[in-house]
Every structure is written in structure tokens, then in C-alpha cells.
Amino acid sequence: DAKTTQPPSMDCAEGRAANLPCNHSTISGNEYVYWYRQIHSQGPQYIIHGLKNNETNEMASLIITEDRKSSTLILPHATLRDTAVYYCIVRVYDYKLSFGAGTTVTVRA
């Protein structure tokens, strides 16, 4: 599976958009980009995934660059409840996920 690079931490103001970057320069054509988050020590929660097109759901938007070497998760209006560790995962469609250290996002009032 392609490796991912995420910043270790970032802050965001409540009510503003949070833009979380992820680099995956070695991604191959059949690898998907997934985002999960983990609030405190709870079980991770699925957010969104995509292959090459931008995706949006009720939680977030996923923007994947045209060359697919990087992506950005956008939380449109961050709240204090969005404080969590966010994991960017790249994998082939083989039902296994590999979690790195992720980005610790702190939303401040």
C-alpha cells in the first residue's frame, strides 16, 4: 500500500473550515484514499473515501488532486466536537486498512 504523509498537528477556529492535507505521492491507479477520525480513545469513525473524483457527504468533502499524489479533507464548519486524530489511508480494494499516526486536530473556541 502507498504510504501517506500528514502533518502531526493543526489548530482550527470553531466555525471555520478545517483543511487537512495528505500526501500520497506513490499512490497507484487502483488505490483509494480513505479518511477516518478517532475522538479521544474511542474507536475510529469512517468519514469519507474516494478514488479520483472529489467527494462530499454530510460530514466532509474530499478533494483529490488530478495527479492523485495528494488530497485534502475539508470540514466545512468545524465544531469543538471535531477535535480528534484524523487518519488518511491509502489502500487497494482488499478490505484491509493501515493506520499511520494521523493529524491531531484541535478546534478552539
Next chain:
Amino acid sequence: DADVTQTPRNRITKTGKRIMLECSQTKGHDRMYWYRQDPGLGLRLIYYSFDVKDINKGEISDGYSVSRQAQAKFSLSLESAIPNQTALYFCATMAGETQYFGPGTRLLVL
């Protein structure tokens, strides 16, 4: 009720003891997983199962074993616990592209 449950939620045991962590799901999913998480790190895959007759090792299976007793139940055993198995353990199911995680079991091996 939670869709994926884990028991116990917290456990303290001693080195050399056998311990079993249990996972049950009401989602009807065939695919189930066991992960461990060490402080400040991401999750690492221990074992996974695609159905009752299919068990596969993950990246860190040494020192662990599993049993898939039924579609709804997937147990993780530490045959002889050691202190570096102290960690937070998560069970998960998967359907489509989404994994659903349990609340975790915090294990301390003294």
C-alpha cells in the same frame, strides 16, 4: 444498543496469564478485524476474518490467536500475556468501504 461490542472494556492481568478479549456484532457483517493501538500511534492490524472459515494474519499476529465462533463473534486470545502487549485493542466489522469499530478494550499486563 451498540452495533459492535467488546468485553471486557478494561482488564489488568499478569505476565504469563492467558486472556481472551471478545467481540460481538449485530450488523450481520462477514468481515471482522482485531487491531491494537499503542499510545500516540495509529492502529495496527492483528488478525482479520472474512467469514467463519477464513482467518488471516495481520501485520503483528505473533503472540496472539483468534477464534471466529460464529458470524457475529470474533475473539482474540493472548496465550501467555507479556507487558509489551499492554495496549488498547479494537474490534471492527466491515461492509462495503466502511469499517465500524467497537469501543475498545484497555489491557494492562503487569
